[in-house]
Amino acid sequence: MKLIEIYARKRKDIAVIEQALEQTVRSDQALLQEASQHLLKAGGKRIRPVFVLLAGEFGHYDLNCLKHVAVPLELIHMASLVHDDVIDDAATRRGQPTVMSKWDNRVAMYTGDYIFAKALDVATKLEDARLHRILSKAMVEMAIGEMEQIRFFFETEQSNRDYLLRIRRKTALLIAISCQLGALAAGAPESVVRDLYRFGYNVGMAFQIRDDILDMTGTEKQLGKPPGSDIRQGNITLPVLYALREEHLRDELLREIERIRLADGQTDVGRFLSLVRGSSAIRRAEELASRYIGKSIAALEKLPDRTAKRELAEIARFIGERNY
Template sequence: MKLAEIYMQFQSDITIIEKELESSVKSNNDILQEASIQLLKAGGKRIRPVFVLLAAKFGQYDICALKHIAVPLELIHMGSLVHDDVIDDAELRRGKKTIKSQWNNRIAMYTGDFIFGKAIETTTFFDNPKIHEILANAMLEMCLGEIEQIKDQYNWEQNFRIYLRRIKRKTALLIAVSCELGALAAKADYKTQRNLYRFGYNVGMAFQITDDVLDFIGTEEQLGKPAGGDLRQGNVTLPALYAMHKDPDIFNLIKEMLATKFPENIDLTEILTEVKQSGGIEYSLSISDRYLQKAYDALEQLPDIEEKQYLREIAAYIGKRKF
């Protein structure tokens, strides 16, 4: 089954979530309202809400309750993107102007904070303290990931452990929690919750590594921004890390560029080519595949229902996606 077909299976419930998302960001302040709706309409795969719905199929599925988990998780993701764009000074996201470029940094930061607040407000539907504890911890860890990325910006002396810890906090954790909370809200048993968390964590790691690979090999049309954007913003990702550790000449080349903080309009063609030729792409994809295998292993521990195969299909899509 293709990814689009999986989404079609949940189309009515995804529509409910979309309407709830739009309702949740309503504000009496015109700027906050417009900025939030613009971000919402920019789209996205809604991967996190879909993971919530799929995980909930292993318990007592009730969209009226689940929307109060799916919506805050997507809002947290959206709010983090707004803050990311300020930190990275990004003008475009998914080919459209960012909130910080359309308004300014202050509006963007307060919009992100507003969206985070709405996420917390939506979750008050549940009186289970475990749900709130998991969500709060995820937000704290994401903030630590952001701080780490800022600290390591333009740092050419990073290692693989630092990189993996950063992407765990920035990306994998929220996907893991989406699976875990979907199961918890549906009252699935504890073992199922933990295996779904493991699945989501490993899929999330593979998702971010693949994303970092695409930043080197994708086209501007596919990415919605020029290739090499991560490196230009001072973020050294796995393909570049591998190339730098393998070849001293590539290390010196990237170090020199990072030291200058990439002057505007600098041509990254040489660096992109060197990273590709170093084997950095193949190495990164092999690490992504290892995480995907761990995700499949976690799936094997789950009850044999139809949605188990859907989760496998999504994991496979993440491993081979082109944008």
């Protein structure tokens, strides 16, 4: 089974969600409308809505209800990206100009705020108070994760635990609750809801680690942005933490990181990337991502045997191996 086949099976339902996203961000304010539509048209894998839909197959599948879960989750993700681009001073994302670079920081921040607000507006259509509590708690945790990332900019003495807690909040949690809320909204049994949350959490951890590896090893064409973007912004990721523990590389890596910091990221990072690529760091980070993928697939074992179960496992394997 290939990823394209999974998306093909859910094509009509994904199209409904895509249409709902477009309708939701419409605005009478011309600039908000233009910026929001620009963000939507930049695309994305829509992996969170797909997880909602597949999790919904373990209960009573009602697209109208699941839509009111999938749309807020994707909007929250989109809004967080807009804000990230401002913080990171990012000119492109997925090969397209960011809202910040096409307009300016103020337009980007207010567009992000608008999309967050629209996400909450859609979520009010969900009657189960548990879904609101889970969603709001995740948004709080995401904000904390973003603040923690800023706190640890260029901090070379941080631990692996600091990094893992940060990506749990920034990335894994939203993917975890995509699976959890899809199952809850469909009335799936509690044991199924718990297993799907575990699946999503572990996939989310692997997703971000893989993202951080690709920032070190990918090309601009693959990434839609220049490689080494993380270190330019001061973000010390897992491959860097691993490389810093290699004694023969540590001093030169520290000098490179300090040089990049003093240049405010506006400098060549080729030597820095070469040092990390030449270490065992990439392999070690890939091994940890693979362990998370293994845990995610193990979380599916007790679920009822159906197409969605096999598709979730296939998506997990794709995430563990993706190169874009």
